[in-house]
Amino acid sequence: VNAYGGAVLRVNLTDRTIHQEPLDPDVVRLYLGGRGLNVLRLYHEVPPHTDGLSPDNELLFGVGTLVGTLFPGGARFNVTAMSPQTGILGDSNAGGFFGPELKFAGYDQLILEGRADEPVYLWIADDQVELRPAAHLWGRDVWEATEAIRHELGDSDVQVATVGQAAENGVRYAGVFANLNRPAARTGMGTVMAAKNLKAVAVRGTGAFPVADMDRFMELIHQLDEVIYSHREYEPRMHMGTTRLVLALNSLGCLPTRHFQQGTFEGAQAVSGETLAERFKVKGKACFACTIPCSRFLVVDDVRFPGLRMEGPEYEPLAGFTVRVGNDDLALALEAIDRANRYGMDAIALSECIAFAMECCQRGLLSRQEADGLDLSWGDGETILTLIHKVAHREGFGDLLADGVKKAAERLGQGPTEFAQSVEEIAMHGKGLEVFQADPRGIKAYGLGNAVASRGADHLRSEPSFEFSEDAEEAVRRYGVPDAAFRLKHRGKGRVVKHYEEMAAIADSLGVCKNTYNNMEVLDWEATAELLRAATGWDMSGEEVQRIGERIVNLERLLIAGEGITRRDDTLPKRFLEEPMPEGSGPSTGSVLELEPMLDEYYCARGWDVRTGLPTKQKLEELGLDE
Amino acid sequence: MSTERSGNGGDLPAPWARERLHVSADLCTGCRACEVACVAQHEGVFGRAAARIKVVKKEPIGLDYPTVCRLCVHPPCVEACPVEALGRQETDRQHPADKQHPPDCDSPPIGAVILSEEKCIGCGACVEACPFGAADLHPQTGLALICDLCGGDPACVKRCATGAIIYGESGLQARQRREERAMRANASPLARPGRSGAAQRMPSIRRMQSIRMDFGARGLEWPVNRDERPRGGAG
Numbered sequence: 001v002n003a004y005g006g007a008v009l010r011v012n013l014t015d016r017t018i019h020q021e022p023l024d025p026d027v028v029r030l031y032l033g034g035r036g037l038n039v040l041r042l043y044h045e046v047p048p049h050t051d052g053l054s055p056d057n058e059l060l061f062g063v064g065t066l067v068g069t070l071f072p073g074g075a076r077f078n079v080t081a082m083s084p085q086t087g088i089l090g091d092s093n094a095g096g097f098f099g100p101e102l103k104f105a106g107y108d109q110l111i112l113e114g115r116a117d118e119p120v121y122l123w124i125a126d127d128q129v130e131l132r133p134a135a136h137l138w139g140r141d142v143w144e145a146t147e148a149i150r151h152e153l154g155d156s157d158v159q160v161a162t163v164g165q166a167a168e169n170g171v172r173y174a175g176v177f178a179n180l181n182r183p184a185a186r187t188g189m190g191t192v193m194a195a196k197n198l199k200a201v202a203v204r205g206t207g208a209f210p211v212a213d214m215d216r217f218m219e220l221i222h223q224l225d226e227v228i229y230s231h232r233e234y235e236p237r238m239h240m241g242t243t244r245l246v247l248a249l250n251s252l253g254c255l256p257t258r259h260f261q262q263g264t265f266e267g268a269q270a271v272s273g274e275t276l277a278e279r280f281k282v283k284g285k286a287c288f289a290c291t292i293p294c295s296r297f298l299v300v301d302d303v304r305f306p307g308l309r310m311e312g313p314e315y316e317p318l319a320g321f322t323v324r325v326g327n328d329d330l331a332l333a334l335e336a337i338d339r340a341n342r343y344g345m346d347a348i349a350l351s352e353c354i355a356f357a358m359e360c361c362q363r364g365l366l367s368r369q370e371a372d373g374l375d376l377s378w379g380d381g382e383t384i385l386t387l388i389h390k391v392a393h394r395e396g397f398g399d400l401l402a403d404g405v406k407k408a409a410e411r412l413g414q415g416p417t418e419f420a421q422s423v424e425e426i427a428m429h430g431k432g433l434e435v436f437q438a439d440p441r442g443i444k445a446y447g448l449g450n451a452v453a454s455r456g457a458d459h460l461r462s463e464p465s466f467e468f469s470e471d472a473e474e475a476v477r478r479y480g481v482p483d484a485a486f487r488l489k490h491r492g493k494g495r496v497v498k499h500y501e502e503m504a505a506i507a508d509s510l511g512v513c514k515n516t517y518n519n520m521e522v523l524d525w526e527a528t529a530e531l532l533r534a535a536t537g538w539d540m541s542g543e544e545v546q547r548i549g550e551r552i553v554n555l556e557r558l559l560i561a562g563e564g565i566t567r568r569d570d571t572l573p574k575r576f577l578e579e580p581m582p583e584g585s586g587p588s589t590g591s592v593l594e595l596e597p598m599l600d601e602y603y604c605a606r607g608w609d610v611r612t613g614l615p616t617k618q619k620l621e622e623l624g625l626d627e
Numbered sequence: 628m629s630t631e632r633s634g635n636g637g638d639l640p641a642p643w644a645r646e647r648l649h650v651s652a653d654l655c656t657g658c659r660a661c662e663v664a665c666v667a668q669h670e671g672v673f674g675r676a677a678a679r680i681k682v683v684k685k686e687p688i689g690l691d692y693p694t695v696c697r698l699c700v701h702p703p704c705v706e707a708c709p710v711e712a713l714g715r716q717e718t719d720r721q722h723p724a725d726k727q728h729p730p731d732c733d734s735p736p737i738g739a740v741i742l743s744e745e746k747c748i749g750c751g752a753c754v755e756a757c758p759f760g761a762a763d764l765h766p767q768t769g770l771a772l773i774c775d776l777c778g779g780d781p782a783c784v785k786r787c788a789t790g791a792i793i794y795g796e797s798g799l800q801a802r803q804r805r806e807e808r809a810m811r812a813n814a815s816p817l818a819r820p821g822r823s824g825a826a827q828r829m830p831s832i833r834r835m836q837s838i839r840m841d842f843g844a845r846g847l848e849w850p851v852n853r854d855e856r857p858r859g860g861a862g
Contacts, residue, residue, distance in 0.1 A: 068673050068674075070660060070663050070667065104676065146686075147687065156684070156685065180686050207766075208670060208673055208674025209673055211672075211673065214667065225788075285657060289658055289659060290658050290660075293658070299689075309687075309688070
């Protein structure tokens with residue numbers, strides 16, 4: 001198939017067999033690749049209620065349709081399995097250079113089954129695939145393991161996706177890390193990998209693939225480049241990437257200050273993307289073939305953290321280790337992020353767990369003795385760094401936080417009902433996955449998106465940035481009501497989220513970046529179809545592209561419905577639904593998340609049963625999912 | 628364009644005035660688009676191993692450096708080739724300004740190293756000889772991979788988003804480097820040396836494109852006009 005590597009690699013770690021299977025051209029036309037292809041295989045090959053850590057779980061690496069082309073940022077790969085953290089769909093996605101290399105080696109998907117009897121890593125050099133011993137890498141952090149494998153294989157261009165010690169120690173929100181700093185971190189995919197005794201996947205691809213019409217494809221890419229270069233977000237993204245959101249969200253009053261207790265942060269300027277670039281940025285960095293160097297290489301000049309240098313961070317880890325935990329020491333936050341990265345953990349989950357513990361302490365729900373004598377005052381730097389170490393090694397109090405905030409609240413909340421309820425109410429998660437670094441009360445489409453997201457509370461399943469636009473005319477044209485363009489209004493958001501969920505599913509399945517696809521909206525359905533026509537030769541319409549997105553979202557819903565998820569699970573913590581944003585939250589002050597009416601509208605827009613939140617038979621038939 | 632260039636087989640430009648690729652590790656983001664663009668141009672497919680330009684990346688220290696053919700005056704690769712498969716373009720192609728005779732893109736610009744695929748035996752002597760590691764072997768055919776400057780309109784330069792690869796005359800490039808260095812040594816806050824320097828020197832793409840089109844005249848503009856720092860907006 002044009003634009004594809006053409007093969008699927010199946011590796012059984014239990015009996016150490018390695019097979020190549022051909023890619024099914026009919027299937028990729030319905031699901032594209034990456035996330036779509038992964039969820040389809042997970043649905044068919046892994047039975048419901050499979051434990052995330054069991055050898056029966058499959059760990060899937062999927063590469064999208066446009067990965068490896070000159071599409072700006074066509075770099076991303078998805079890692080999918082049943083999640084050991086949430087018990088439902090686990091799926092996470094990263095950029096960098098691993099995805100394109102896997103495709104150049106000839107593979108669109110990698111299936112890892114079973115469990116090795118001792119630590120191994122997988123080495124893929126085009127058609128030569130082997131499992132190599134990894135006992136010497138076990139216990140090594142992400143940086144050490146990556147560089148050791150490159151050294152061992154004698155090639156600094158080898159792309160490595162690896163896990164750190166956190167995954168080995170069974171921390172349930174450990175990620176798979178590529179290019180040292182690029183994690184597929186959410187939902188514990190690294191934990192699944194380590195449970196299979198697989199330390200890393202290393203790949204080198206010297207092949208190439210054709211597209212159906214190279215001249216047309218390149219013409220469309222040049223047009224796309226122009227759209228990106230002239231986009232109003234190009235300059236700020238080039239300088240700061242997503243870290244610009246610290247000051248932006250501060251002015252809107254929806255930062256997660258001290259665990260969502262206020263929407264502005266007095267230290268915002270000190271920890272902003274602007275300050276970060278000014279103080280520590282030495283150069284811009286980019287993912288594969290991207291025209292927006294939104295990543296940054298930092299050299300941190302601080303005597304407390306000698307030699308600290310890193311790529312990134314994005315807004316999520318930055319706000320997590322500053323605003324969310326009440327810390328205004330930027331260098332300390334970068335040290336925290338670096339340690340979390342090297343141990344290999346999800347920065348959103350980790351920062352939530354620490355902030356949760358701090359709020360428990362603030363409210364007298366947790367004593368200093370229970371927390372190994374740590375000072376859980378807001379922003380205490382030593383505590384933050386110590387807890388990162390303790391969680392990664394499941395030591396003492398860190399063990400309680402290593403299963404995610406939902407399970408931490410369950411364990412901590414043992415005792416009188418009232419006490420248990422107080423603890424559980426401040427565990428900021430949806431379906432067991434920790435909420436991101438913004439207050440949903442101030443950005444309501446994001447709130448709805450978090451509540452309904454198929455992998456648990458997460459913004460990247462929809463990224464409905466339209467609600468910042470304040471373009472009432474466009475809102476009426478697209479979603480029927482002007483309110484859809486305003487972040488504090490709730491009407492129309494069900495349709496906004498439906499639309500953006502489908503865009504996100506397409507972006508993840510094409511392997512392109514949601515910064516450009518969802519936030520900057522550089523391609524609509526029709527333009528996507530045109531690009532796909534040039535790439536694959538399919539006679540595809542914009543409507544068909546939208547249908548693919550809808551099919552993927554519905555299939556994911558079916559998969560989590562098999563785990564018992566219904567409307568009552570599509571919710572967020574009580575604080576967002578019932579407590580108005582406190583004073584000092586700027587223009588968001590007094591706002592709550594009107595989730596129920598938004599859910600009604602969302603299920604209606606989806607053609608799902610409004611009572612249960614499940615896809616109807618009619619909708620499934622329409623999408624060809626009724627077998 | 629240098630004025631001493633006479634086009635159509637007249638006087639040859641001096642080596643310093645020849646157009647060649649110039650790279651900047653400061654501006655390179657390591658995205659490898661140049662490699663992919665090179666393969667797309669020469670092979671008509673998407674890949675990177677067959678690229679005639681290669682980016683060296685050392686992730687732990689953040690190094691990204693594009694390795695390009697330097698158009699040496701005494702090219703070791705040509706001298707090392709045992710079967711005379713490598714040669715140099717000794718005559719100038721038609722001048723781009725000559726409207727009656729538009730440039731022939733198949734004809735390499737003067738000074739470019741030319742590979743005869745018929746003669747090449749794939750021995751790798753050129754790979755060993757090139758002091759920069761710019762020569763390589765094709766992963767499928769095994770023959771030499773040598774930059775031909777895309778007939779004077781390099782695909783890598785066209786796709787580079789930050790201006791880290793520039794196609795231009797060495798004399799002008801050297802002058803620009805001198806002046807840039809002089810300004811960085813200056814105490815001016817707009818041209819501070821060291822770490823935040825790169826961010827400040829990062830030109831906008833619009834500005835870079837105008838520099839590429841009018842390289843000599845405006846080459847000095849971008850390092851100094853970085854006074855406005857963008858603010859984060861909503862969304």
